[in-house]
Amino acid sequence: MASDEFDIIRRYFQRSELAFAAPGVALGIGDDCALLRVGPGQELVMSMDLLQEGVHFLPDSDPYLLGQRVLLVNLSDLAAMGAQPVCFTLALSLPNADPQWLERFSAGLGVVASAHACPLVGGDTTACHPDHRVLTVCIQVHGSAPQGAALLRNGAQEGDMIYVTGTLGDAAAGLMLLQGRARDERATPAQRQALIAAFHLPESRVRAALRLRQLASAAIDISDGLASDLGHIARASGLGAVVNVDALPLSEAFRALIPPQDHLALALGGGDDYELCFTVPSDHTEMLEQQMREAGTPVACIGHIAAGSGVRWQRDGETLDLNVRGYNHFPASGTAASSSQERR
Ligand code: ADP
Ligand code: MG
Numbered sequence: 473m474a475s476d477e478f479d480i481i482r483r484y485f486q487r488s489e490l491a492f493a494a495p496g497v498a499l500g501i502g503d504d505c506a507l508l509r510v511g512p513g514q515e516l517v518m519s520m521d522l523l524q525e526g527v528h529f530l531p532d533s534d535p536y537l538l539g540q541r542v543l544l545v546n547l548s549d550l551a552a553m554g555a556q557p558v559c560f561t562l563a564l565s566l567p568n569a570d571p572q573w574l575e576r577f578s579a580g581l582g583v584v585a586s587a588h589a590c591p592l593v594g595g596d597t598t599a600c601h602p603d604h605r606v607l608t609v610c611i612q613v614h615g616s617a618p619q620g621a622a623l624l625r626n627g628a629q630e631g632d633m634i635y636v637t638g639t640l641g642d643a644a645a646g647l648m649l650l651q652g653r654a655r656d657e658r659a660t661p662a663q664r665q666a667l668i669a670a671f672h673l674p675e676s677r678v679r680a681a682l683r684l685r686q687l688a689s690a691a692i693d694i695s696d697g698l699a700s701d702l703g704h705i706a707r708a709s710g711l712g713a714v715v716n717v718d719a720l721p722l723s724e725a726f727r728a729l730i731p732p733q734d735h736l737a738l739a740l741g742g743g744d745d746y747e748l749c750f751t752v753p754s755d756h757t758e759m760l761e762q763q764m765r766e767a768g769t770p771v772a773c774i775g776h777i778a779a780g781s782g783v784r785w786q787r788d789g790e791t792l793d794l795n796v797r798g799y800n801h802f803p804a805s806g807t808a809a810s811s812s813q814e815r816r
Pocket of ligand 1: 481485500501502503504505562563564592593594595596597
């Protein structure tokens, strides 16, 4: 590496908009460990995501966008728990110490860290093995929630209504554009740009999620596609889910680019949405919708929790025979990727 790791840490990762002081952090970067303050009656909420070039993001991704995306994707897990972000740690395995790349990447991280008052408090920085020069970024986010208040996957009850935030399938459509797999003349340049932006910079649902604590019975963030992720809520809750496919929120840009026969496959199985899917007791839905309006977060009610198991897809009350599967890193056949998207 051109400069040593301590130099890299000091120059790029101890920058003020990234490693700032915060109430939940007693000690940040520089010692063997960071020290966190978790207030009385609070639980520490933690999650880790490892992202590898060529699997989770495209080779030669713009480092400024990548820095934002990797932190947004991690914060999405905190949102899914209804947790308040406190801080994060960062492990990097670098193919080389390119100052321009490090500057842009750490600036991107800083944008999202500042916006969420969630500073960087530690990490690890290494060079890749010379025979395996692949960038790997691992982030662990730390959040807090009042004891017993975090939103779990297993709390859905029969009769609860199922909601999603935002729109589905945009990021998957954006990825198709980036990979040249979409007939892009179908959408306007602005629409194409919006879809690509949805892939690079998922909307943060952290603030909306804090309002869900009192109202939702279960929640998950949609990373592998609604079909898979709503399936997790149903399984964890020991119940089934019924979804009206005509109620699925699809953006204008998505509808313009993607032919109608492909809408469901992409919106339900495309992945990378990082929207929230959650369930709400039916007597709380009015309050929920008002809270989400106040938060400026669009939500759509797409179905309900019912007896049974698995997710049932319906149109006009008729059950549809859909075979949508989310992304799986280790499919049964033993081959790398289960879907046409070789990326995650
Ligand atoms: P140690 O040898 O005790 O594990 P390091 O020499 O690896 O510590 O790191 C020195 C300090 O810099 C530690 O506080 C560590 O958490 C922090 N650090 C290392 N890499 C990063 C990084 N990529 N981002 C933020 N902090 C980092
Ligand atoms: Mg040490």
